[in-house]
Amino acid sequence: MTKTNNQSALATLVTVFFFWGFIAASNGVFIPFCKTYFNIDQFQSQLVDFAFYGAYYLGALLLFIISSGIKKDIINSWGYKNGIIYGLLLSAVGAFVMYPSLLNAEQGQTNIFYYVLLALFIVGLGFSLQQTTANPFAIALGKPETGSHRLNLAGGINSFGTTIGPVVVSFILFGSAVSGEELTEMIKNNEIKLTTIQLLYIGVGLLFLLAAALFHFSKKLPELKSETAFEPANKARNLLIFLTLIIVSCFGYIFTTYSDEIDVSSNTENTRLLLLFVALLAVVATAVIANSMASKSSKGWGAMRYPQLVLGMLAIFTYVGVEVTIQSNLGELLKSVADKASNLNPLGLPVFNDAEIAPFISLYWGGLMIGRWVGAITVFNPSKGLKKALLIIVPYVAFGVILLVNYGDYTMNEILIFCVCIAVQIIGFFLAKDNPVRTMKIFSLFGILGMLIGLFSTGHLALFAFLSGGLFCSIMWPCIFALSIAGLGKYTSQGSAFLIMMILGGAIIPPLQGKIADIFSIQSSYWVAVVCFLYLFFYAFRTKSVLDKQGVTY
Secondary structure, eight states, rough: OHHHHHHHHHHHHHHHHHHHHHHHHHHHHHHHHHHHHHOOHHHHHHHHHHHHHHHHHHHHHHHHHHHHHTOHHHHHHHOOOHHHHHHHHHHHHHHHHHHHHHTTTTTHHHHHHHHHHHHHHHHHHHHHHHHHHHHHHHHHOOOOHHHHHHHHHHHHHHEEEEHHHHHHHHHHSSSOOOTHHHHHHHHTTTTTHHHHHHHHHHHHHHHHHHHHHHHHHHHTTTTOOOOOOOOHHHHHHHHHHHHHHHHHHHHHHHHHHHHOOOOOOOOHHHHHHHHHHHHHHHHHHHHHHHHHHHHHHHHOOOGGGGGHHHHHHHHHHHHHHHHHHHTTHHHHHOOOSTTTTTTTTTTBBBOHHHHHHHHHHHHHHHHHHHHHHHGGGGGGOOHHHHHHHHHHHHHHHHHHHHHHHHTTOOOOHHHHHHHHHHHHHHHHHHTTOOOOHHHHHHHHHHHHHHHHHHHHHHHHHHHHHHHHHHHHTTHHHHHHHHHHHHOOOGGGHHHHHHHHHHHGHHHHHHHHHHHHHHSSSSTTGGHHHHHHHHHHHHHHHHHHHHHHHHHHOO
C-alpha cells in the first residue's frame, strides 16, 4: 500500500471520527431544545442519550450473538474495511430517516420526538459498527509501532468535533443568539422551524455515503482482518441477553406510562424512578454474577473469567454514564427558573435560554479535548524537560482553540476561572506520572470534589465545578481500557468487545438523573455524578489489587 493511499484512507477515517464527536456532543444542545419544543419532561429529554448510546450496546451485543451463532467473528469475516463501510451506510440511513421524522413537525407534538429517537438509534447502530472496526483499521494503515500515533490523531480530531458540534448545531437551530425569554416564546409560537436540522442530517448522511464510497473504491486498500480466533462465551452471552430483556422491560413499562397519558401522580413518578434503578442494578448484578460464577467454573464465560475485565466493564459503564450525564443535564440546570422574582437559575445565575447554553456545552467537551491532547504527548517520546513544558503549554493551547471556536461567548472572569480548572488538571497529570492506576485515583478524586463543590455552592464557582468534569473525565477511557484487558491473552479481542458494550452507561445513567431531577431538583440530581466518580475511585484501588495478585504488569 502506497503512502498516498495510507494518507487518503487515514484522512477519511479521521473525518468519521470527527462526526462521531460532532453528533454525540451536539446532543447537549439538542436535548434542552427538544424538552422545550416537544413539551416533554427531563427524563424524556434524556431519551436522546438512551437511543444513541443504547444503540452502541445493542449493536455490539448483536455482533457478539451472531458471531457466537456462526462460531466465528463476523467482523473478521467481513474485514475491517467492509465493516466500516457497512457502519457508514447504516449511519447514513439513520441520518436520512431524520428528514421524514421531522417533516411538518410543530411545537408540542410529543409523538414526533419518538421518531427522532428512532433516527438517532439507527445512527448509533452504525457508529457501534464503525467503532468496533475503526481502531484496529487505523493501526493497520501503516507500521504497527506508529499505530498509537494515528489513534491519538483520530482521537484529537474526534474531540475537536465534540467542541464545535454544540456551537454549530446551536447556530443552525437559533441563528444569532436571542436573549431573555424571547427565544422560548419563539419556540412555543412555532417560529423556530426544524427544517435546518433536516438539512443538517441530510448533509451528514451524504458525507457518510461519501466516506463509504471512498473506502469502497480505494481498491489498493487491503481488506484487513484480525488473526485472533473467535473465542466462544455462551454463558456470558446468555447473561447479557437476560440483562437486555430486563432493561427493555423497565424502559418499556416507563414508556407506556407516558403514552397512555395517565394522570401523573407522585406514585407514578416514584415507580418510574424505581424501574430506572432496577435497570441500573441489573447491570451491576450482571457483573457481580458473572465474576462470582466464573471464579467457580470459567468454562463458557470467555473473557469474563477475568475479574479485571468485569470491574472494567462497570468502570466503562460508569465512566461513559458520568461523562454524558453531566453535560446532558447541564442545559436544564442553566435554563431552570429557581427564583421567578429575580429570574435566577438554581446556581443563582441569570436564567439561560437554549441558544446561550451551547458555549458551555462546548466548553465541557472542550475539557475532554484538552485532556486528550495532553494524553497524546507521551506518544511522541519528548525529553523530560520538554515533556514538563508541554504538559503546561498544550492544555492552554487547546483552550485557545476552544476560545476561538466560541469567540466572544465568555467573559474574562469565566476564562480565568476555567484557566484555574485547567491548572488543577495539569497538577493531576504531574502527580499521575503516566501511571494508569494513579491517574484513575487522582482524576476520579478530582471529579468527586468538583461535583461536590457544584452541589454545595452557587454562581460561577458551581457552574465551573460541574464543567470541570470534562477535564477530569478526559483521560479515563484509555486508562480503564488498558487496565481491563491487561493479562487477558487470547481473550483480549473479546474483552474489548465487552467493554464497548458497556457504553450502555450513556443510555441508562442520564435518564436516571433526568428522572431524579423531575422528582427532586436538577442541581441535587448531580449526586448521580458523585456516585459514578466514587465507583471509578474504588475501581482504581480494586483493579490494582487484582492485577498485582495475578502478577500482571500495567
